[in-house]
Amino acid sequence: xxxxxxxxxxxxxxxxxxxxxxxxxxxxxxxxxxxxxxxxxxxxxxxxxxxxxxxxxxxxxxxxxxxxxxxxxxxxxxxxxxxxxxxxxxxxxxxxxxxxxxxxxxxxxxxxxxxxxxxxxxxxxxxxxxxxxxxxxxxxxxxxxxxxxxxxxxxxxxxxxxxxxxxxxxxxxxxxxxxxxxxxxxxxxxxxxxxxxxxxxxxxxxxxxxxxxxxxxxxxxxxxxxxxxxxxxxxxxxxxxxxxxxxxxxxxxxxxxxxxxxxxxxxxxxxxxxxxxxxxxxxxxxxxxxxxxxxxxxxxxxxxxx
Numbered sequence: 001x002x003x004x005x006x007x008x009x010x011x012x013x014x015x016x017x018x019x020x021x022x023x024x025x026x027x028x029x030x031x032x033x034x035x036x037x038x039x040x041x042x043x044x045x046x047x048x049x050x051x052x053x054x055x056x057x058x059x060x061x062x063x064x065x066x067x068x069x070x071x072x073x074x075x076x077x078x079x080x081x082x083x084x085x086x087x088x089x090x091x092x093x094x095x096x097x098x099x100x101x102x103x104x105x106x107x108x109x110x111x112x113x114x115x116x117x118x119x120x121x122x123x124x125x126x127x128x129x130x131x132x133x134x135x136x137x138x139x140x141x142x143x144x145x146x147x148x149x150x151x152x153x154x155x156x157x158x159x160x161x162x163x164x165x166x167x168x169x170x171x172x173x174x175x176x177x178x179x180x181x182x183x184x185x186x187x188x189x190x191x192x193x194x195x196x197x198x199x200x201x202x203x204x205x206x207x208x209x210x211x212x213x214x215x216x217x218x219x220x221x222x223x224x225x226x227x228x229x230x231x232x233x234x235x236x237x238x239x240x241x242x243x244x245x246x247x248x249x250x251x252x253x254x255x256x257x258x259x260x261x262x263x264x265x266x267x268x269x270x271x272x273x274x275x276x277x278x279x280x281x282x283x284x285x286x287x288x289x290x291x292x293x294x295x296x297x298x299x300x301x302x303x304x305x306x
Contacts (some may be wrong), residue, residue: 012181021042060095064101072106074088074109086127102138111274112125145176172231174230196212205277
């Protein structure tokens with residue numbers, strides 16, 4: 001089997017590349033840049049790395065040649081131009097119609113509600129899902145709620161390592177089904193073989209639901225020191241993210257901050273409980289083993305990873 005991972009050099013797609021290789025598949029890893037460090041780590045004859053402009057038809061034709069399944073991870077729609085993202089996505093879908101592709105698995109990378117959406121990022125993802133539906137191509141959409149791997153980011157890890165504090169923009173009683181990136185990859189690969197999910201949108205999370213204090217407790221046990229949870233003010237989170245990403249993308253800092261403040265305010269107050277997922281029915285059908293938060297924490301090299 002030959003899979004193509006769009007965003008294969010990024011954090012999310014890279015885990016799908018690894019999972020595909022572990023299954024013995026041929027993998028075409030596509031990114032906006034070739035990552036030499038990632039290539040060195042995955043020195044395998046079953047993988048090929050490609051830099052491609054998804055807006056260029058010839059580039060997309062090249063990477064999809066001989067591919068059975070397409071796994072799509074698009075750049076963030078919180079920090080990038082909507083028109084450009086949709087043009088790239090449309091090109092992927094349109095070119096795939098001229099290939100022998102069997103199925104598309106689209107990772108929205110975030111929770112996406114049904115119906116009309118006022119927030120930039122999920123609204124653009126909702127449009128992409130609509131494009132898939134209209135295409136008539138076999139597809140499945142997975143909608144991860146939030147990643148365990150976010151604890152290793154620049155806005156979270158320093159607090160854990162240097163201040164013994166897990167700070168996140170969640171209120172103290174928010175119930176969250178954290179999922180690790182490798183489990184997202186395993187779910188996406190499993191869905192290539194389960195046609196009963198074709199055309200479905202599947203919200204996915206981890207196998208357990210935790211509050212902030214629960215996360216801090218798992219960290220404390222593994223690290224051997226007391227880690228406390230602090231609910232980060234949402235406006236502070238918006239500013240931190242804007243400072244990190246504004247100079248690297250097409251959005252200015254104020255726009256990024258305002259968007260994230262609106263989204264995270266909704267996450268914390270919505271009666272929908274967007275971060276809470278019962279995964280047992282899906283796990284049973286797919287026959288996969290998921291990673292508990294404590295298991296994930298124990299696998300991380302908390303000295304090296306930053």
